Amino acid sequence: MSEKNTSLAFDALVVGGGIAGGEAALNLATNGFKVLVVEKDLSVGGKMIHLSKVFPTLDCSACITTPKVSEISRHPLITIFTETEVKGIVKNGENDFDAKVVRKPRYVIAEDCTGCQLCEEACPVNVPDQYQYGLVGRKAAYIPFSIASPRVAAIDIENCTLCGACERACPTKCIDFTQKPVEYSVKVRTVVVATGFNLFDPVNIPRYGFGEYKNVITSMQMERQLAPTRPFHTILRPGDGKMPDKIAYVLCTGSRDASVGNPICSQICCMYSIKQAQLLMGALPMADITIYYINIRSFGKGFEEFYEQAKGMGVNFVKGKIGKITENAKGNLILRYEDINENILKEAEHDMVVLSVGVLPNTESEKLFVDKSLQLDEYNFVKQPEQLVSPAKTSIKGVFVAGTASGPMDIPDSILSAGSASSEAISYLNNK
């Protein structure tokens, strides 16, 4: 399949270019080590770059992520491969790993693309935009998103009709349908696993009606509606484009729920829902917002105060798990739940429902090593054999884990975990 086999050598391989991988790479590079960051997506920045504002400080997420991303991209000791997957790492001995990585074709000569977006205008194909979580469409020839890094076009070959419109429109002639996957053999001395997490797909809880009722959306879709690079410039419910005025949040969707195979708490959903509720009160001053919860877990620095602030602003908190959601003729949703405080079954009508979806492991991390020697824990996160004293250590000496690859975590904890992983990696590299 591969066009050529190219050999490369680095001190460290960082798998994953999200905020944890980026932070670990920067720390390593600042200390003089040569780093390769491998990112499977078209842009680095992970999930954080798509968020609106972040709790509990309400900093603009893009404003924090983009300069970090920029710093990583231009660091002389860091090489980034986007649209690239790790196809197997072998440990030969201490400080000696062989990694096979495959860079998929983007069908665009990245160095020549100016990001002018003329190909986008020309492309006749319209498909759901994965970076706006399906809220709007995008073209088959497209810039992933406005603050992507690199901000370079890509061709979605699955959906491309090969009509050639983009080729004709491109002023720098950088579209190249002849590109093939390139396989690289990379020698590295340490590996940092920063493969992140997956979001729970609420289709797996049919009684909530996600995918069936248009006005039931996920929290990530709401996040996009609130982000600076939002699709609609206001908050709309997808069913009819109406601005909602009675919004419900369903916490623990896919978390603390053994029936969907995820018994643990996702650690972030309470807080991001409280944050979204506060942002919604700014965006839709007249709207009522209700958060249905089992327990509110505002445990981090400044979190409890942030929760109290939301209560003070008028966000309605109802202790009760949602049993079932149905839709009425107006497209509104009827939530059936047990109001625990009053100990009675109730029904409430809302015109939009946000499912606060949980954090699932990215099981791809198990496949990174050819012999599956990177062990996972009982929840399929990367196992931490010395979880207290050396949380970054994994089952393989010389391989370290950063961020949510080892379990649910918020952004500050991911960054500290990345600092921990890079610190252990530096020690490992120094003690060759």
Added chain:
Amino acid sequence: MNKKLGIYICHCGGNISDYVDVEKVKKAIENEEGVAMAKTTMFACADSNQKEMVEDIKSNGLDGVIVASCSPKLHQITFRAVTERAGLNKYNYVHANIREQASWAHSDDKAGATEKAIHIVKAAIAKVRYAESLEPIKIKSKKAVAVFGAGVAGMKAAIELANMGSEVFLVEREFFVGGRTAQWDSVCTSNQSGGEIVSELYEKIKNHKNIILYTGAEAESYSGSIGDFHLKIRIKPSFVKSEFKKENIEKAISVCPVEVDDEFEFNLKKRKAIYQNKESEFPKRPVIDNINCTRCGECEKVCENIDFSQKEETVDLHVGSILMATGFDPYLPETGEFGFNAIDNVITLSQFQRLVSASNKELIYNGKKIKNIAYIYCVGSRQSEGENKFCSRYCCTTTIHSSIEAKKKFPGIFNFHFTRGIRTYGKQEALYHESSKMGDIYLQSYENDPPVVDIQNGKTIVKINDILTGTKEMMVEADLVVLVTGMTPRAENSIGSLFKLPKGRDKFFNEIHMKLRPVETVIDGITIAGTCQGPKNIAESVNSALSAATKSFSYVSKGELELEPIVAEVDKDTCTWCGICSEACPFDAIKKVDYNGKAVAVINNSNCKGCGMCLPVCPSDSIELIAFSNKEIESMIKLLAKD
């Protein structure tokens, strides 16, 4: 004066452009004198725009750049770096804040916000015209770090710093290392004992050639700044010779007539004025507690290893960075708070953990066998009235862990949890599940209606209006009431005061930015790790300790540091040394020197933070702040006053 200026007005993806008409701002300033180009941009900080800026500066030959965007706290460094990459001296960059100062502050008045933004940008133009190229101040940085606190965070940080190649001075106030972890017999969620963890770390510290450990040691004074801190450390004498015989010490302990509360056991037990380390503490040695010792001399009579002639020592340390890992204090309930100190079977979580650890076969407190235990959560945390608004993060999980341990160790125990909603976040949820499966009873109080601890017919009763059973009043007759006490900032914070470390609303040490600079403080060169920054469990403390170690190492690794050249400058010819500036300086940066036979003030550049406190107090107007010179500020004021 005749600079060629480039100006970028940032939308900040709506953060600015939702309230400030950025196109109008651009139009208003693009014809100002010297403005060669003006642009609006979606995200000025995005990589693509940074690249464009570099191109613009080079191709237009710009020699002054302004970005009107967010607070300089966030991105001044980012854009200075951009200017530098384009070959321009970075001090020809001026940052204009039209987000915090215009769009966010005046979101109710779009026209006014736009007008204000125009003024802010114009003032920046006035300033950049006078901006001068500056070179950073280069100072030597000592490749050594002082770590304060030898709990799990401080020890991990010390080991990692030493591994990276720095000299490390680990300074512990107590006579023994181990911190709070040493007091925990079983830690969640790894089922190790605290002692195992401490002993493993202590072995590494003891054997590491780069680490010097001082116990019974405290910082007395400090001077200097990043790269060049001078610390004076005071080391308490132990009054026991370093060579000692175990049996002699045991005799000395048995004859010592002074009995005091044992802090390690949270006052559940007594110790003598001469005492030894606990099994989980290191180094293994006896010490005499100077505060309580009466010098009766009994111990000397039976033990030849006592030496009352030992004196307090001081050592001088020279380090490039300081890492603070000074930990927390468990909350101490007030007398009467849920019956604490008023009802005899009410204890704290810390005491309970020691009690479980010290008991064998049966759990006995105050001579009574314990069967029913009531745990009251959030004592000293999430207070609506008191100061501690924050959640202490570790207590739900720790209590559940301890209650499971107790139940396993002492069959027949019943656990009743009086909660405010359990917060076993992440994988810790599994413990909550395990505990529920073991038959523990969980109750939850209403926010404004906490449980009540009371005596009825000589029995201790805990009452609650329980949410989970539908507002039923529930009562439990408890043999032991455990108050789940949270973490609080250290009560004795002289070291924080010494370094003038800022605290947050929660009174823990404060980081600069939770996400961008989570282990740095506003005092350059001082980092923070572990629970002195806020409640954390062991793994979280270790992560923050290693992050802080990496950051501290970056200050000292190269042996040289570049500092901001924005410092005060004294005109020696007009200065007549009155000393007022020196008194006004909060950083001890101004000294008297001799200049051509007269006394004048001189600024120590590595201490000066450019705060400007010395400027207005100078009676002869002899001090200027570089990059904020009188002519720069006056030109800004003139412009603002003109419109």
